[in-house]
Amino acid sequence: MTAPAPVETLDLAARFPGWVTPDSRPGYSGWIVEKDKLLDFARALRDDLGYDYLSSVTGVDYLPEGKMEVVYHAYKTTGGPGVNFKVQVERRDPVEVPSLVSIYPGAEFQEREAWDLLGIKFTGHPDLRRILMWEDFAGHPLRKDWREAYFEEEFKPFKSRWPEGKFQMAEDKARLGDNLSFPAGFDPRKKTDFDPEKALYEALRQYQKTESGLETEHLLVNIGPHHPSTHGVFRVAVVLDGETIVNLKPVMGYLHRNHEKIGERNTFLMNMPYTDRLDYLTSMSNNFGYALAVEKLMGITPPERAEYIRVMMAELTRIANHVWAIGFLLNDLGAYFTPMLYAQEERELILDIFEAVSGSRMMCNYFRFGGVARDLPDGVLEKVRDLAFDRLPRKVDELENLLADNEIIRARGIGQGVLTAEDAIRYSTSGPLLRASGIPYDVRRAEPYSIYDRLEFDVACRPNGDIYDRMMIRFDEIRQSLRIIQQTVKQIPAGPIMAVKPAYQVRVPPGEAYGRVEGPKGELGFYIVSTGKSSPWRYHVRAPSFINLTAFGPMCVGQKIADLVAILGSIDIVLGECDR
Amino acid sequence: MDTNELNVPGYEIPPEVQGQVAITTLDRIYNWGRRASVWPMMFGLACCAIEMICTAASRFDLARFGMEIMRPSPRQSDLMIVSGTVTKKMVPIIVRLYNQMPEPKYVLAMGACASGGGPFKEGYNVVSGIDKFIPVDVYVPGCPPTPQALLNGLMKIQEKITGEHWRNSRWYQKGRDLAEIPIPILGPDLIDPRKVEEYHRRLAESEA
Ligand code: SF4
Numbered sequence: 001m002t003a004p005a006p007v008e009t010l011d012l013a014a015r016f017p018g019w020v021t022p023d024s025r026p027g028y029s030g031w032i033v034e035k036d037k038l039l040d041f042a043r044a045l046r047d048d049l050g051y052d053y054l055s056s057v058t059g060v061d062y063l064p065e066g067k068m069e070v071v072y073h074a075y076k077t078t079g080g081p082g083v084n085f086k087v088q089v090e091r092r093d094p095v096e097v098p099s100l101v102s103i104y105p106g107a108e109f110q111e112r113e114a115w116d117l118l119g120i121k122f123t124g125h126p127d128l129r130r131i132l133m134w135e136d137f138a139g140h141p142l143r144k145d146w147r148e149a150y151f152e153e154e155f156k157p158f159k160s161r162w163p164e165g166k167f168q169m170a171e172d173k174a175r176l177g178d179n180l181s182f183p184a185g186f187d188p189r190k191k192t193d194f195d196p197e198k199a200l201y202e203a204l205r206q207y208q209k210t211e212s213g214l215e216t217e218h219l220l221v222n223i224g225p226h227h228p229s230t231h232g233v234f235r236v237a238v239v240l241d242g243e244t245i246v247n248l249k250p251v252m253g254y255l256h257r258n259h260e261k262i263g264e265r266n267t268f269l270m271n272m273p274y275t276d277r278l279d280y281l282t283s284m285s286n287n288f289g290y291a292l293a294v295e296k297l298m299g300i301t302p303p304e305r306a307e308y309i310r311v312m313m314a315e316l317t318r319i320a321n322h323v324w325a326i327g328f329l330l331n332d333l334g335a336y337f338t339p340m341l342y343a344q345e346e347r348e349l350i351l352d353i354f355e356a357v358s359g360s361r362m363m364c365n366y367f368r369f370g371g372v373a374r375d376l377p378d379g380v381l382e383k384v385r386d387l388a389f390d391r392l393p394r395k396v397d398e399l400e401n402l403l404a405d406n407e408i409i410r411a412r413g414i415g416q417g418v419l420t421a422e423d424a425i426r427y428s429t430s431g432p433l434l435r436a437s438g439i440p441y442d443v444r445r446a447e448p449y450s451i452y453d454r455l456e457f458d459v460a461c462r463p464n465g466d467i468y469d470r471m472m473i474r475f476d477e478i479r480q481s482l483r484i485i486q487q488t489v490k491q492i493p494a495g496p497i498m499a500v501k502p503a504y505q506v507r508v509p510p511g512e513a514y515g516r517v518e519g520p521k522g523e524l525g526f527y528i529v530s531t532g533k534s535s536p537w538r539y540h541v542r543a544p545s546f547i548n549l550t551a552f553g554p555m556c557v558g559q560k561i562a563d564l565v566a567i568l569g570s571i572d573i574v575l576g577e578c579d580r
Numbered sequence: 581m582d583t584n585e586l587n588v589p590g591y592e593i594p595p596e597v598q599g600q601v602a603i604t605t606l607d608r609i610y611n612w613g614r615r616a617s618v619w620p621m622m623f624g625l626a627c628c629a630i631e632m633i634c635t636a637a638s639r640f641d642l643a644r645f646g647m648e649i650m651r652p653s654p655r656q657s658d659l660m661i662v663s664g665t666v667t668k669k670m671v672p673i674i675v676r677l678y679n680q681m682p683e684p685k686y687v688l689a690m691g692a693c694a695s696g697g698g699p700f701k702e703g704y705n706v707v708s709g710i711d712k713f714i715p716v717d718v719y720v721p722g723c724p725p726t727p728q729a730l731l732n733g734l735m736k737i738q739e740k741i742t743g744e745h746w747r748n749s750r751w752y753q754k755g756r757d758l759a760e761i762p763i764p765i766l767g768p769d770l771i772d773p774r775k776v777e778e779y780h781r782r783l784a785e786s787e788a
Contacts, residue, residue, distance in 0.1 A: 133705065134669055138768035141704050148704040149769075170701065171708065175786045176779055179701075179708050180769045188779040194767045225673055228622050228652040232629065233670055254670040255626055258703030265702075274699065280627035344637045362630060362724060576626055 010049075010083060016041060023086060027297075027511020027530075030071075030084030035097060038087055042103045045074060045083070053077045053441075054104035054428050056514070056525050056542040057111060059118040063144040066091045070120060071527065072100070073514055073542075077425055077439055079446035084514065093140075099125035106428025109550050117142040117260070127203050132253035132579060134196040138183045141261055148261065149174050149181040155535045156266050204239055204249055218246060221561070225254045229332050229565040232575035236552075236564065243560045248553050252546070252579050259580040263539035268294055268369070268506050271539065276363040278541060279577035281324055284317040284354070285519045286577075287367035292449055293515025293526035294369050297508050300499050306371040307451045308492040312384065313357070313366065314517070315481040315488075319392065320350040321520035322432075322474040322481075323399070325572040329471055330403065332569035333412055339403065346395050349387060356380050369506050371498035381489065388485040396482075400475050413468030417555045417567035420465060427551035430544050431522025433571055436473045437465035443518035457483050467563075470570040505534055512538075521545050521572055541580055545573040586612065607745055614658075614684070615646075615741040618734075621657035622650035623677070626664025628691040628724040635727040645734060654680040659737065661730075662716075665693035665700055666707040668770040672763050678714045679760040683751030686737050689716045690730060692723045699723065713772070714761060 012020045012031050019037040023030045033041050045051045051074040060069045068091045075082040089095045094115075099122035100107045111122040112131040119140035122128060129135065139146050150170040152158045160166055171177055182188065204220065224235035233254035239247045259278065263271050275290045276283035288310060295301065302310070327343030351361040356377055358364035366373050403409055419429070424437035434441055440461040444452040460476035462469035510532040516525035522544025529538035548571050556564050583602040587593065591603040624632060636642045636650065651657045654677045666674060678687070689710055692698030697708035710716060717740060720733035746752055762773040771779075 134766045136767055148702060150702045152702075176782050178712070178775075179697075179704075179706065180779070182779070182783065183768050186768055186783075188767075188771055188776045188783070192767065194765055196766045225670065226623060226652075226677060232624055232626070253705075254667060254673075255665060256667060256669065256705050257626075257665050257700040258705055259700075262700065262703055277627055277699070280630055341638050344634065344639070348634070348639050361726065362627065 012083070012085075016044070020085070025511075027509060029512070030086060032086050032088060035087050035089060038098050038100070039103065041085070042072075042100055045085075046103060050076050050078070051083055052425055054100065054106050055082065055430075055516070055523060056527060056540075057100070057107050057114065058527055058538075058540040058542075059114040059120045059142075060529055060538045061091070061118060061142065061144045063091070068095045068118070068120060070097050070114065071512075073525070073527075074104075075446070077441045077446075079441070081447060094119040094121040096121045096123050098123050099128075101125055104428065105426045106547060106550055109546060113546075116140070119143060127249075129199050129203065130253075132256040134253070135199045136194050136196065138181075141258070142264075147181075148258075149176065149179045154265065155533060156270060200237060200249060200251060204237060204247060223564070225251075230568065231328065231573055234568075234573065234575055234578070236568075238556075238561065238564065240561060243562075245556050245559055245561060245564060248556055248564070250549050250552055252549075252575075255575045255579040257576075257580070259541065260539055264536055267504070267534045268508055268536060269504060271536075272367065273363065273365040275541075276365055277576055278543065278580065279519065279521060279524075279545065279574045280362060281574055282317045282321050282520050283362060283364045284313040284366060285517060286524065287364065288314050288450075289515055289517040289519065289524045290526050291367040291369055291515075292517060293513050293528045294506070294508060296513040296515055297511055297528060297530055298369060298506065299509075300370045302371045302499050303496045304493050305375075305495040306497045306499075308488045309357075309372050309376060309497065310367065311450055311452070311455070312485055312488045312492070313354070313364075315484045316350050316353060316384070316387075318481045318520040319478050320347045321572075322478050323347055323396075325520075325569075326399070326403070326471060326474050329467075329566070329569040329572070330409075332565045333409060335408075339399070342395075342399055342402070346392060349391070353380060353383055353387075356383070368498065368502060370500040371496075373502075375497050381492070384485065385489050388482055388489060392478075392482055396475060396478050404472065404475075409471070410468060412563070412566055413466060413471060413570075415464075415466050416563055417467045417559060417570065418465050419551055419555050423551060423554060424465065427547075427554070429522070429548045429551045431519070431548070432460075432470060432473050432477065433522065433548050433551070435460055436462045436469040438463045443516055443523055447516070449515075449517060455484050455487050457481075467566050467570045508532070508536075516542070519544060521574065521577070522548055524577075541577075543577040543580060545571075545575075545578040546580075549573060549578065610746060611742050611744060615738045617646045617649075618659050618686075618737065618741075619649050619651050619657050620647055620659045620661050621654055621677070621681070622652045623660065624663050625666065625670065626693065628663040628693070631724040631727055632661055632663045632690065632730060635730045640727040640731065642731075642734075645731070645738070647734060654678070655682060657681055658684065659686045659688060660714075661688045661690050662694040662710045663690040665698065666710045667705045668707055668764075669705060669766065671707050671710075671713055671770065672766065674710065675713050675761050675763050679763075684749065686717045686740070687714055688718045688720065688733055688737060690720050690733070691725055692721065695719045695721065707770070713764065 020031045053075045056073040070087045073084050114120045116130040219240045221238045224230040225233040235251040237249050275286040278286050323343040327340035330339035355361045358366040419437050421438045424434045440459045442459040457480045462473045508530045512529045514527045525542030527540040528536050531537045586602040586604045642648050689695045694710050700706045718733045718736045722729050765771040
């Protein structure tokens with residue numbers, strides 16, 4: 001168990017005079033770094049001050065001020081609060097900021113995303129292509145002056161729906177009668193050769209030369225986006241030498257459904273059900289992260305009973321997610337669907353509890369700012385008790401007995417797809433992936449939120465960083481979650497479940513907040529900027545599935561192609577969150 | 581279905597072979613066979629796919645309807661369950677998969693997203709329903725539809741199959757347009773090759 005490090009007062013402005021100034025805007029915190037000193041600053045931050053883990057990189061478009069900002073959140077893997085630093089540049093198209101990939105390789109995909117959606121060019125980035133949209137797409141959609149074809153108004157609720165409620169189909173209003181917008185002067189009748197794959201294949205081509213001098217030919221194989229073992233619509237382009245993987249590039253965005261753009265038009269509360277659909281297997285813990293971030297801005301804390309309910313639901317979610325992940329990993333290893341059926345049986349029982357408390361099996365939409373939507377209905381606590389004390393411990397042992405000593409699982413798991421501890425940190429991986437590589441980093445302990453500091457549990461950790469450890473750590477975590485649920489069932493107090501009166505429109509003071517929770521897949525963070533209006537000005541999701549994939553390529557290189565599927569299964573991604 | 585259901589009314593079956601012999605029509609036996617062995621494509625897009633997997637698993641048990649064999653290859657499937665949000669980046673692939681499925685083929689739009697864009701309709705990368713590109717047989721509302729709702733939708737597909745007549749079914753027609761659906765193009769935005777003239781006209785109108 002890592003105890004949180006003592007809070008040190010960090011005066012970066014005194015340490016780096018001339019490079020760094022405190023961010024003094026009301027409601028903001030952190031530091032503003034001079035653009036040309038960014039690399040030196042980041043290197044000192046990592047090497048001298050020990051902030052070795054870059055959690056999140058994102059951009060904000062401050063259109064009225066004529067500025068663009070890149071926001072970084074860095075932490076220490078030994079625990080404790082993080083530091084948040086920013087680079088501001090004048091708003092142009094495109095703007096240029098130095099890339100941090102050479103210092104924190106975990107920034108690779110996040111910087112590509114900021115380039116794609118905000119038009120921030122990271123100079124020195126090794127492979128700056130679009131990541132969620134396709135290469136020929138016109139514009140950078142998260143810029144505040146970019147409008148989608150179905151644009152109605154800047155902020156919801158739209159006047160057409162409320163209070164008058166005269167609804168008209170979006171198709172009838174759009175210029176092209178469809179969700180389309182072409183740049184001025186574009187003639188759709190002209191035959192043009194658009195090739196969305198060109199940039200990708202060019203990026204891979206540099207690896208096509210063989211070093212041995214032998215004139216062997218490398219083969220390019222595309223797996224996905226329609227492939228049963230990619231867990232959705234994920235695609236990998238792999239360069240093979242025989243059966244050995246020489247290089248690979250993940251291709252994403254096939255489920256990019258514009259979560260952040262829609263989220264910046266929605267009111268704060270409207271975003272809650274959308275977070276359900278991020279990682280749709282773990283809606284309760286997504287709710288948790290978002291609620292925490294907004295509550296930070298609003299300065300409220302939920303009442304005791306609500307905290308207990310929240311933790312109970314979040315841990316049930318973790319169990320449901322992990323049994324599912326184990327089942328699917330076994331699918332990928334060839335034990336087609338039988339372990340999955342064992343796993344699903346337990347997940348269904350947990351879903352019954354979710355349905356009882358929230359009304360929906362998957363999309364729970366259960367948390368509110370300052371509490372939860374409803375109290376536990378009669379009988380639910382007994383059901384949870386039965387599960388946590390009796391059934392699940394038994395069933396988890398049973399599942400583990402069936403799998404842990406299986407010869408095929410050991411042969412294909414032990415020593416395969418290894419991610420070393422250093423790499424796990426460098427690539428900003430989180431969750432079970434990080435902990436299976438021997439780093440006992442868990443947000444619930446490193447920077448405790450809610451009531452986790454009062455609960456007893458251990459941070460599961462395994463040393464080897466291979467596929468087998470990544471499977472086994474999920475069993476360990478399920479056991480720890482059961483311990484937590486048992487405590488919450490015993491200790492849950494009576495009382496109110498909301499700190500404030502429930503309201504459709506919440507008043508969120510201006511400022512920024514970064515709320516993070518330890519989701520089942522890893523660190524789930526929400527970066528929110530409020531200007532005091534009804535909708536967030538910036539709403540960014542630090543998605544663990546997305547960032548964990550940064551380490552996917554390095555883990556696979558040198559392995560056989562058949563292992564790729566198993567490695568992907570052991571990371572446990574969900575595309576809804578990965579592509580957002 | 582037992583032989584009584586297979587029997588066409590109006591034919592006398594001698595009592596000694598009742599239950600063993602049926603007199604039926606080609607349509608009935610053909611549709612009966614097809615209906616009881618629909619092979620869905622193993623193809624998940626988003627959240628709805630999770631409920632589809634739950635439907636296939638033991639609690640809801642799709643096998644009761646002869647549909648438990650999910651095939652990842654479109655060439656072996658009869659039914660495409662579009663289970664989730666259709667994005668512009670994905671739609672060329674979905675259309676290609678649809679083209680690769682052999683006739684007779686059916687499409688079920690599962691959930692709000694596949695039916696009309698759903699909660700993400702306003703998004704810049706979201707297609708407002710798969711029916712803008714491929715013909716849909718059954719829509720199942722919900723976000724996500726519960727497994728029970730999906731089962732109901734699948735039974736509707738079975739009903740549709742039961743009511744078909746080989747003489748006027750699409751795939752036995754001569755001269756009917758069975759050509760492949762043209763694959764959408766990813767340009768500055770999604771271009772549907774069937775609609776370029778319309779785009780051009782509308783662009784000209786809105787500029788005028
Ligand atoms: S209809 Fe709802 S559950 Fe289904 S894919 Fe769309 S958002 Fe997800």
